[in-house]
Amino acid sequence: MTRRIAIAILLTVWSMLIIIGxxxxxxxxxxxxxxxxxxxxxxxxxxxxxxxxxxxxxxxTPPAGDRYVVRNAVGRTIARPITGMIVPPTVISRVFSTxxxxxxxxxxxxxxxxxxxxxxxxxxxxxxxxxxxRFDRLMNxxxxxxxxxxxxxxxxxxxxxxxVSRVSLRPLLKTAEQIGDIDERRLDRRISTADLPVELQPMxxxxxxxxxxxxxxxxxxxxxxxxxxxxxxTPVAALMTTLExxxxxxxxxxxxxxTLQSCLTDARSLRNLVDRLMQQVRxxxxxxxxxxxxxxLSAVIEQCVDSLIRSREAATVQVLRDLQPGLILETExxxxxxxxTNLVANAFxxxxxxxxxxxxxxxxxEIILTVSDSGTGISPELLLRVFEPFFRGxxxxxxxxxxxxxxxxxxQAHVRALGGRCEIHSPAGTGATFQIHLPTRLLAAAxxxxxxx
Amino acid sequence: xxxxxxxxxxxLAQSIAKGxxxxxxxxxLTMDGSEAEHMAKAASYDCMVLDIMLPGIEGWExxxxxxxxxxxxxxLMLTALDAVSDRVKDLxxxxxxxxxxxxxxxxxxxxxxxLTRRKHGKISASLIIGDLEIDTVGKTxxxxxxxxxxxxxxxxxxxxLAMRQGExxxxxxxxxxLYDSEDENSSxxxxxxxxxLRNKVDKPFGTKSIQTRRGxxxxxxxxxxxxxxx
Numbered sequence: 095m096t097r098r099i100a101i102a103i104l105l106t107v108w109s110m111l112i113i114i115g116x117x118x119x120x121x122x123x124x125x126x127x128x129x130x131x132x133x134x135x136x137x138x139x140x141x142x143x144x145x146x147x148x149x150x151x152x153x154x155t156p157p158a159g160d161r162y163v164v165r166n167a168v169g170r171t172i173a174r175p176i177t178g179m180i181v182p183p184t185v186i187s188r189v190f191s192t193x194x195x196x197x198x199x200x201x202x203x204x205x206x207x208x209x210x211x212x213x214x215x216x217x218x219x220x221x222x223x224x225x226x227x228r229f230d231r232l233m234n235x236x237x238x239x240x241x242x243x244x245x246x247x248x249x250x251x252x253x254x255x256x257x258v259s260r261v262s263l264r265p266l267l268k269t270a271e272q273i274g275d276i277d278e279r280r281l282d283r284r285i286s287t288a289d290l291p292v293e294l295q296p297m298x299x300x301x302x303x304x305x306x307x308x309x310x311x312x313x314x315x316x317x318x319x320x321x322x323x324x325x326x327x328t329p330v331a332a333l334m335t336t337l338e339x340x341x342x343x344x345x346x347x348x349x350x351x352x353t354l355q356s357c358l359t360d361a362r363s364l365r366n367l368v369d370r371l372m373q374q375v376r377x378x379x380x381x382x383x384x385x386x387x388x389x390x391l392s393a394v395i396e397q398c399v400d401s402l403i404r405s406r407e408a409a410t411v412q413v414l415r416d417l418q419p420g421l422i423l424e425t426e427x428x429x430x431x432x433x434x435t436n437l438v439a440n441a442f443x444x445x446x447x448x449x450x451x452x453x454x455x456x457x458x459x460e461i462i463l464t465v466s467d468s469g470t471g472i473s474p475e476l477l478l479r480v481f482e483p484f485f486r487g488x489x490x491x492x493x494x495x496x497x498x499x500x501x502x503x504x505x506q507a508h509v510r511a512l513g514g515r516c517e518i519h520s521p522a523g524t525g526a527t528f529q530i531h532l533p534t535r536l537l538a539a540a541x542x543x544x545x546x547x
Numbered sequence: 548x549x550x551x552x553x554x555x556x557x558x559l560a561q562s563i564a565k566g567x568x569x570x571x572x573x574x575x576l577t578m579d580g581s582e583a584e585h586m587a588k589a590a591s592y593d594c595m596v597l598d599i600m601l602p603g604i605e606g607w608e609x610x611x612x613x614x615x616x617x618x619x620x621x622x623l624m625l626t627a628l629d630a631v632s633d634r635v636k637d638l639x640x641x642x643x644x645x646x647x648x649x650x651x652x653x654x655x656x657x658x659x660x661x662l663t664r665r666k667h668g669k670i671s672a673s674l675i676i677g678d679l680e681i682d683t684v685g686k687t688x689x690x691x692x693x694x695x696x697x698x699x700x701x702x703x704x705x706x707x708l709a710m711r712q713g714e715x716x717x718x719x720x721x722x723x724x725l726y727d728s729e730d731e732n733s734s735x736x737x738x739x740x741x742x743x744l745r746n747k748v749d750k751p752f753g754t755k756s757i758q759t760r761r762g763x764x765x766x767x768x769x770x771x772x773x774x775x776x777x
Binding site: 324328329331332333334339342343356357359360 | 649652
């Protein structure tokens with residue numbers, strides 16, 4: 095980056111120097127030649143004046159280093175002057191040439207005409223050479239100066255470019271250092287935006303936002319693992335202690351059978367725990383776990399509720415259903431089943447005998463699934479925490495009984511994966527109402543069109 | 548040694564109780580925090596094994612209430628939380644020791660032994676009263692280099708008296724520390740076992756280390772009066 099910025103600055107400065115240099119050089123070159131040519135023309139004119147006369151051949155002494163030849167219209171060298179009014183001469187050619195003695199000269203060929211009609215038509219041609227020494231000297235000096243100044247300017251520009259790029263990149267390098275210091279143990283660190291240039295601040299802020307999200311997710315994950323291992327410890331301890339105690343002395347078969355039975359119970363509760371943990375982990379992955387499938391929502395809800403009722407020993411809680419028929423969804427059926435089952439199971443758990451549970455589904459501008467109960471309700475300060483993994487309303491219920499506090503967090507994870515949201519209402523002491531809002535894009539295509547109409 | 552185990556996981560609680568009983572401890576079991584608090588108040592335990600997460604009142608709350616009521620029973624906390632901060636919290640609340648689940652049962656027993664020993668001011672696993680040597684780990688008793696065979700109950704009684712050597716220990720005390728509700732309920736049992744113990748520990752050596760204090764109870768002392776064995 096530093097190198098690129100330096101190179102960019104250098105290329106800019108250098109190309110500007112070269113363009114300006116070339117411009118100045120050729121501008122000066124053209125100007126000086128024009129100046130030289132003008133002086134040659136005026137000297138040639140002076141010559142024609144000098145040649146003009148009464149026929150005597152006057153040979154004017156040219157300035158040092160100048161030479162000239164005068165020819166008439168047919169090309170013969172003449173010494174005869176031209177008389178009459180002279181129109182401004184026409185320059186036929188202008189060249190630099192080198193003489194035998196090595197000196198460089200500027201040679202102009204001029205046609206000189208008279209206005210007089212007595213003179214045969216045609217012009218008198220004057221070839222006039224003048225030394226280019228002064229011109230060459232001036233141009234060389236100019237070139238030398240320009241090269242010198244160019245070199246100094248180039249070197250200065252290079253130094254400035256390197257310095258500027260370093261200075262302008264310093265905050266970026268500092269930021270890079272800060273980012274480099276962040277790892278999974280130091281996710282609470284943030285990039286300081288205080289001395290960052292304005293252009294870099296949005297980037298730093300986005301990075302900080304990302305860090306915040308990562309930190310939250312990482313901490314959630316850490317807590318999840320801690321809670322999970324915590325809940326695994328007790329059944330593992332039970333299993334180990336039962337086995338260790340049993341092995342401490344010889345036992346008869348019935349005693350051993352009793353031990354094995356107890357171990358089996360513990361192992362089953364461990365399996366349930368692991369199943370629930372896996373469910374939780376899977377429910378959180380946003381990628382579709384299965385192919386979308388068409389199904390009637392009310393039918394799936396009926397199935398889930400019925401199988402939950404069957405698995406409970408005594409039907410002491412009344413289950414009311416208010417299911418809008420004919421709602422056809424096309425999505426992952428497993429997630430929907432899990433949402434319904436976990437919500438209703440949760441309602442069963444917190445509704446005492448003699449109470450009721452109401453399951454409702456309807457379509458308004460969203461698909462709304464409502465599960466309410468006449469249970470113990472949730473105190474306002476706990477309302478926000480019920481979706482946390484391992485949160486149990488009544489704290490130390492044993493994980494052995496299968497109360498892991500994962501149900502609602504699984505619900506939330508599935509709902510999020512389907513693009514919906516969860517709402518809870520629990521007016522003091524009157525049970526709880528869970529409302530799941532799912533987007534209408536989960537409806538089967540035909541259904542969606544109906545809604546659109 | 549009477550031990551209160553407060554743990555709400557049914558099979559863990561049962562296994563600990565069973566294992567400790569087989570080690571010669573008398574074990575009372577509860578799965579509820581408030582019950583644990585009441586039991587700790589009602590009886591004098593030599594050690595308490597307390598789970599942190601209990602229904603009713605949580606374990607650490609039971610502990611802090613006990614300590615607030617000046618109950619000095621040694622408490623070993625069972626915890627599933629193994630963060631240093633959690634363990635420090637337990638110890639600061641007055642726990643004497645803690646074990647992180649899952650633990651080795653052997654370690655639990657060893658730690659309970661340390662706590663009960665310390666409660667009675669003993670630092671070593673073997674108790675020496677005069678020429679009587681009791682190894683509380685190996686569960687052996689020697690007198691003058693001679694091994695004395697004792698049943699589990701007799702050993703527990705001797706150990707308890709030895710822990711409180713020189714003190715008069717009442718029948719009720721002995722009853723409370725050595726028998727649980729499953730045992731036959733009669734204070735006469737204590738007298739019977741004292742008789743058995745004397746027959747094995749004193750009689751063959753002509754000593755009188757176990758003495759009766761009428762109306763008070765029994766005391767174990769270092770009887771150096773070498774009775775002449777006839």
